[in-house]
Amino acid sequence: MTDQTNVKLRLNNSELWGGLIGLALGAFVVWSGLKLRLGTINDPGSGFVLFYTGLLMCVFAVTIIVAAATEGGPTFGSRWKDARWTKPLLVIASLIAFSFALNPLGFLLSTIPLMLLLLRLIDPVRWSLAIPIALLAPLGVWWVLKRLLLIQLPSGILEIG
Incomplete structure (x- = not known):
């Protein structure tokens, strides 16, 4: 050379x-x-x-x-070379949809479907594991942020708390 x-x-x-x-x-x-x-x-x-x-x-x-x-x-x-764009683009699209849904639907009603989508489509997890995680993780985060740390989260149509 x-x-x-x-x-x-x-x-x-x-x-x-x-x-x-x-x-x-x-x-x-x-x-x-x-x-x-x-x-x-x-x-x-x-x-x-x-x-x-x-x-x-x-x-x-x-x-x-x-x-x-x-x-x-x-x-x-x-x-x-050989980059697979479908999963990163799906994550970006779902996060954009989440950002638009957060205020009108609230934290819980927008986070649970996002978690379920990510758990099933991005790195597939079986339904018997994906549903409890998608329900319990946002509920746990909501409880810590809203009740323990007293952080105001968008409540949306549920008006919890």
Whole structure:
């Protein structure tokens, strides 16, 4: 391989670009934390956690960039080859439908069908397991959020609570 081909392969490295985007995002988070005031460890400011989270993001991004530059990585084309789009698109469509149904139907009446749909179609679970999970998980989350944490949830047509 010539040097020109080697450079071309490195520029098509999807992990390198992912690391660069992560580094830019981490730098933005660091900058946002600095803008909000850091404070001290005993009296943290509103940007304290944001700043250190951004630093951690930058460290992770740099390790990805170094690994991609030294070891290489897959190209963009190989990442998307043989991709199956039906399940991700079904999840996106069901989450969009859930977001529209949440206010009018309420938390429980919109979450239970969403759970049932995801349990049966995305990673198929048998009905005898899917129905109890789809009923009990939203009811448990509703009880914790509404009764213990006193968080107001959309009640919709049920008007529970």
